[in-house]
Amino acid sequence: DDGQFLNAPDTYMQKIAVGPEARGMIDLRESPTWNLTRIAKAKGKKVQDCTAVILDRDRHTELIAEVRQAGARIRLIGDGDVSGAVMTANPDSGIDVLFGTGGAPEGVIAAAALKCVGGELQGRLRFRNDQERARAVKMGVKAEDTVYGTDDLARGDVMFAATGVTKGYLLDGVRFFGDGAKTESIVMRSKSGTVRVINATHHFNTKPKYSWATGLEP
Known part of the structure; x- marks a missing residue:
């Protein structure tokens, strides 16, 4: 149906995504370490046995350091955080969670894909300048720190192709x-x-x- 996807502005979105086993266990407002502990518990494994997929970007330097400090493994990808998010729902991928900041429209697409397979994505808009912030307000964004859940980003019966x-x-x-x-x-x-x-x-x-x-x- 028309209007079921969040009208996301062309800006950044901070994201965390997991597959079905860890659905309901994550919170974007908490630290990566906190989330890794919960994900590991939900999947019956140690944090050291978890693998996080993260876009290989300079802005993720601190994030990568914290994930490594927590003891988890990291797979850095050059692009495509939509596929990175979907990989969390594929047991054969070896990926347990996606962390990081990428495009907001891509976050909506990834949420739609994960909804189809019972996974979860949470996102929060991250503006790079005042122009992006003003454009988002015109598009109906009321609070910059709002955390959007999977159903906020992609409502109703969703298909992904x-x-x-x-x-x-x-x-x-x-x-x-x-x-x-x-x-x-x-x-x-x-x-x-x-x-x-x-x-x-x-x-x-x-x-x-x-x-x-x-x-x-x-």
Whole structure:
């Protein structure tokens, strides 16, 4: 339905995300150490056996130091905190929690994805300047320190779909061959909890010829 996603301004969002096992155990207002202790307890493991995924950015220097001080392992990623958040819900990824600050619109997308698989994301807007703050007020943001939960960011029955363009942590990238390409996509729905991974083969000589610029046939 229209209006079910938070109209997030183009600014930063501080985030914490976990999979189903640790849902209800996190609080963005508390320290990473506090959250790691709760996550470890929920998952029946030691903090030293937990792994946090964090964007490799200078702004995360103190965060990385605290997580290491707490004893947890860290996987630094160059980009894509949406996939980093989704990895927390995949037992095969070895990721227990996402910490850090990234784009606010990406936080909404990540919340939608985690809602489909029973995970949790909490976010808090972080403005870089007064212009971003003023624009957010015009968009309806009333309090800068508001902590948004998963259902605040993505309400109702949610579907999430993504296709890999370049190879990433969640999906493989487009692989070209002869007269076509192969793609990997994921589709999830919160109502059913269904997760579908689609590996598709596309033959360019039998598909309509679309313009890369307009998406329409020339």
